[in-house]
Amino acid sequence: MAAIHPTALVHPDxxxxxNVEIGAYSIIGEHVEIGAGTRVGPHAVITGHTRxxxxxxxxxxxxxxxxxxxxxxxxxxxxxxxxxxxxxREFCTFNTGTVQDAGVTRIGNDNWVMAYVHVAHxxxxxxxxxxxxxxSLAGHVSVRDYAILGGFTGVHQFCRIGAHVITGIASVxxxxxxxxxxxxxxxxxxxxxxxxxxxxxxxxxxxxxxxxRAYKTLYKSGLGLSEAQGMIAAEAASQPELQExxxxxxxxxRGILR
Numbered sequence: 001m002a003a004i005h006p007t008a009l010v011h012p013d014x015x016x017x018x019n020v021e022i023g024a025y026s027i028i029g030e031h032v033e034i035g036a037g038t039r040v041g042p043h044a045v046i047t048g049h050t051r052x053x054x055x056x057x058x059x060x061x062x063x064x065x066x067x068x069x070x071x072x073x074x075x076x077x078x079x080x081x082x083x084x085x086x087x088x089r090e091f092c093t094f095n096t097g098t099v100q101d102a103g104v105t106r107i108g109n110d111n112w113v114m115a116y117v118h119v120a121h122x123x124x125x126x127x128x129x130x131x132x133x134x135x136s137l138a139g140h141v142s143v144r145d146y147a148i149l150g151g152f153t154g155v156h157q158f159c160r161i162g163a164h165v166i167t168g169i170a171s172v173x174x175x176x177x178x179x180x181x182x183x184x185x186x187x188x189x190x191x192x193x194x195x196x197x198x199x200x201x202x203x204x205x206x207x208x209x210x211x212x213r214a215y216k217t218l219y220k221s222g223l224g225l226s227e228a229q230g231m232i233a234a235e236a237a238s239q240p241e242l243q244e245x246x247x248x249x250x251x252x253x254r255g256i257l258r
Contacts, residue, residue, distance in 0.1 A: 008022045015032070026041070026046070056082065059092075063092075066095055118137065123140065127146075147164065159176055178218070180193045193211050233249075
């Protein structure tokens with residue numbers, strides 16, 4: 001059975017899983033689904049068409065599933081979907097999607113989201129990401145697995161952040177950031193690869209060396225983007241870790257941070 005504080009306002013049509021905890025004065029809306037084992041702290045507001053998975057830890061004063069901050073929004077039943085085993089700290093705000101995109105904002109599994117993080121409409125976040133305090137994503141941003149956003153990082157709408165990227169504090173991201181990179185600054189600039197993070201995640205010495213060579217091809221060789229992209233794609237045939245980078249470069253919409 002769920003443990004719901006008597007001061008919490010839980011709509012009778014909300015779907016609450018087994019062993020869910022809901023703290024004092026929290027508000028849970030009509031179209032909300034909360035999976036088994038999730039804990040919601042006091043004074044949280046979870047509304048909209050929001051589905052939350054299992055074993056999440058949601059701290060006090062968060063706002064999840066509120067309307068998107070988009071002037072085109074006209075009340076459509078868009079969604080917020082949150083996976084399993086995420087930690088969402090105080091004062092975070094996650095909005096639902098818009099019909100101009102897929103209509104859903106999606107957060108994966110095992111993410112660590114620190115205080116005051118904003119995830120705007122239609123963002124897609126993978127698994128095992130870390131967002132430090134006050135990181136903010138504008139609309140339609142995608143963030144791949146194992147990315148780490150430093151505190152106060154701001155990401156422009158429609159940008160993509162590749163897997164295993166790390167950003168420095170107060171970075172301003174205005175273009176796509178390819179996988180494996182370390183970036184920092186305002187506007188952000190590349191500063192090598194996230195070699196320490198890759199080692200911690202079990203990348204072999206050979207794989208890290210191949211990624212370093214690809215970084216030099218992309219940023220230090222003086223080649224044009226299309227030429228560098230072709231060389232990386234060719235090397236990916238024998239270095240599978242580079243396929244992630246090659247695929248990312250092949251579909252960049254806003255251009256890459258360079």
